[in-house]
Amino acid sequence: MIQRTLVIALSAALALAPSIAGADPAKAKAKPKSKVAKTVAPQVCTDFYSTLNKDWLNANKAPEGAAVNSAMAVLQANSIQQQRQLLDAAMTAPQNQNQKLLGDFWASGLDEASIETDGSKSIAPLIQRVNSIKRAKDIPAAIAALHQVGIPVAFNFSADVDLNDLNRHIGYFSQGGLGLPDAAFYTRNDADTVALMSRYRDYVKNILTLTGSDAGKVANDVNLVMGIESSIAKFSKPAQATRDPRTAYAAMPIANLKNQYRNLQLAEFIAAQGVKDDMVSMVDPQYFAQLDALVKNTSTEQWKTYLRYQIGHAMAPYLSRSFRQAEGEFFGRVFRNETTAPPRWQQVLAAINLAAGPMLGREYVSRYVPSGAASRAESVAKDVVEALSRRIDSNTWMSAAAKQEAKSKLGKTTIEIGAPRRDLDYTIQPMGRGSFGGNMLIASTWRHAQEMKRIGKGNADRRWDVLPQDAALGYDMAHNRIIITAAILQAPVIDMTQPQAAQYGALGALIGHELTRGFDNRGRMVDAGGNLRDWWTPQDASGWNSKMTAIASQYSAHPYPELSGAKVNGALTREQDTADLAGLELAWDALAKGGAPDVANATAFFNGWGRLWPQAMSKEAAALQQATSSYSPGKWRTNGPLANMPEFATAFKCKAGTPMSLPAAQQVKIWR
Missing domain, CATH: 1.10.1380.10 (Neutral endopeptidase , domain2)
Structure with a gap:
């Protein structure tokens, strides 16, 4: 059946984890400062990730084999359950023609007796x-x-x-x-x-x-x-x-x-x-x-x-x-x-996403995007874009010519949230409930025709290469746009019950991570006009590479969870590690645009980041990840960049030289 083209969005499924005692703003007000400093700070300053995510880590064990259990996977699993609920409702009480098609498709796939009768007809x-x-x-x-x-x-x-x-x-x-x-x-x-x-x-x-x-x-x-x-x-x-x-x-x-x-x-x-x-x-x-x-x-x-x-x-x-x-x-x-x-049901859902994913996505957006979440996400994204504009002006490693091109490119960056701005033609023949195989052919014929319509002038931004129901947030380098899917607009990436500062620490930092990719050693290959050319000078490249080298050196010293004697492969993960730090810097700057955040907002910001990454994996899974993944394990995606940020040490009163507060001379700065 139809295969997706190059996926240029970073898939990230994220889920909420408990905050650490004393770090949540509401709890901080209820406890004397001296008690917080004595009972919490040592653990926080030694290993923020494990302290923050203690309850999650105790409750979630490593799966067998090479699978990884993570808070990120929970959000994607939640999206899958939402899709199932949507299809169940469409099967029994469709509200429009698109739902009628999807409900019939779903019913035909679940009716195994009819599938047997249909055979290969x-x-x-x-x-x-x-x-x-x-x-x-x-x-x-x-x-x-x-x-x-x-x-x-x-x-x-x-x-x-x-x-x-x-x-x-x-x-x-x-x-x-x-x-x-x-x-x-x-x-x-x-x-x-x-x-x-x-x-x-x-x-x-x-x-x-x-x-x-x-x-x-x-x-x-x-x-x-x-x-x-x-x-x-x-x-x-x-x-x-x-x-x-x-x-x-x-x-x-x-x-x-x-x-x-x-x-x-x-x-x-x-x-x-x-x-x-x-x-x-x-x-x-x-x-x-x-x-x-x-x-x-x-x-x-x-x-x-x-x-x-x-x-x-x-x-x-x-x-x-x-x-x-x-x-x-x-x-x-x-x-x-x-x-x-x-x-x-999982097999049928996968089939529907393959053949009719955009049809399902259209209904998913209208049903599951939380009220106000899209507008809040847009607000956070715009603040992060503005933060990058300021940081392009003030950073010391980028040449004047590169800064000029970067500002021009950033000025043309767009943000698309929930679903693609340009909808598809949903004219498709009725499916009915008699033949699942027949419905697969009807839907995949429609999907193929929509793919072919992408070819030609004026169609480049017609669709995304990721579905709205996929928990994903990414930077589309070809079209210079940030893509934030409907499925990612859920806690903890954007949790409307949390302080706004936590939303900057989670969603804002992820946006900053992806936005940075338009202006790093890869983004340098596409200029403001959308042309494939290198707009950096050799000095710009040297400045950026020196930062990635320093990050790689830091991470290569971190022990890999579950693997005795093994370290993070910093040479393999350095691009994503650098983007993590850059994203946090930009998100912090976006939060602080009206002035330095107070302690409550600062701790909420860092909690927002740390709740994204708890994970549990077997030794087999860890060995595979250590050898092949371009991402560091969750512990170091949390602790690694925060140890480079003096704002974290200030918020949690960590002394210089503790694991969560590197000496100033050892800290790496990307956009600061």
Whole structure:
């Protein structure tokens, strides 16, 4: 089914944790200052994270395996439950046509008896279309038709930012067409890969049997499918080599496609997708040249078998139990590490988000954005933007020319909260409750058409690459905008029951973190006009890099939770660690614009930050995070930046040299 394009928003799901004794403003008034200093300050100044989050850490244990239990995950889980409640209500009492569609979709997915009765009827017209292929020139039209319903075969085609003009989207042709996620599986011959490929062949056999292969012919049909996939794999690049978007872009006129790829009929493919543009991106013409030859030189019967398998493979999670079991036994166990299938409602919700996520998001925003939260978030965001403007003027590491460009870029930064400003066309055929598989095809056809509408001039900001119901807050570098989803507008990120200072410490610091990314060693590559160019001088780069180096040195000395003798990989986490400190500096400055906060507001601010990050993880999870994650563990996302802020030490009366108050000479300053 349809895959999302490059996600450029930072997903962060956050949840509320208890405040520390004596640090909450209301409690601070009830206790003598001397008692607070004697009983609280030593713990706070040694390990603020563990003191603040003591109750949460005692109540939440590490899950088994490589999963991480965190306050961030709680907010995302809350969003999932809200989506479930919304769909339940839409199923029984829809309030509008969009809810009627979603309610029917939801009901059809939960009705397993009807799904069993429906079997594979929903994909029968697609299979019939493939089976009706008579000659090689019929194959491209079948490929185009499957792309239209959200089943990409032979290759991928998606909408994404045009790197020559960030104000528009362009269609990207890229490699694809494989049942497995990496071409290397088809070419390696080590024992583990051989064993995996044997299991994959069994899966292909199951899907082919379920989609019409005779028992006496299915072994040969498996060979036909594997033959095409192996051929495609041989001229595909390893997955690792395709992950950098800068190497995945090469613009070319659509007019060139007609003569270069006669067998694939790519110009006709573009028209079939409803794209009205004159350019596409094709970074690997040789891949498509070889695919073009494969259409010509491979038998029609082999292509028909391959396409029939791809239909069954793409739709297997949404059909009867035999399809779902086949998919779960292989992909669920091997690639998703599932020992048992998730609850049915979770599977259906995931399917709806994949095929009709924006439809669900539209209803989520209207139902779950707390009253006043969006306006408060906008107010905080604007204050943080103003704080950055002041700090650009006063910082000492940025050159005059860079400051001028930065101010110009910041002046064009926009803030979008809740949902995208530009809505979609929700004209979609009725779904009904009779066929979940049929509804998946209806919804994914609509979603694909909406993706294709993004291509062309004036459509660059038409949608986000994250859904409103995803708990996310991020900086969209291509469009110079801060994105704050509806799902993130909940406690503790923005808790309307807490002092306003706490909202600056949580939401404000996260906004500052993301906003900084537009003006750091990555943001320097996009100027105020939206052009890809480096607007820093070598001295600017040196100044920034020296700060990241100092941060990396600090964090590399921090012990990694749950791992004996291991330290945080500061070289891996330094960009995010630097952004954390920068975000807190900006949020503090935004809070303090009317004057230095009093003790109650100062402690509320730092509590707001610390409540975002409690987490519990097993040794296995910690080892994986330590080796691969660009984020520090929660303890150091909390304590690390605060130890660099003299305002924290003042608020909690921490003496210089204590763990939470680094000596002034050792403190790193980003925007101060």
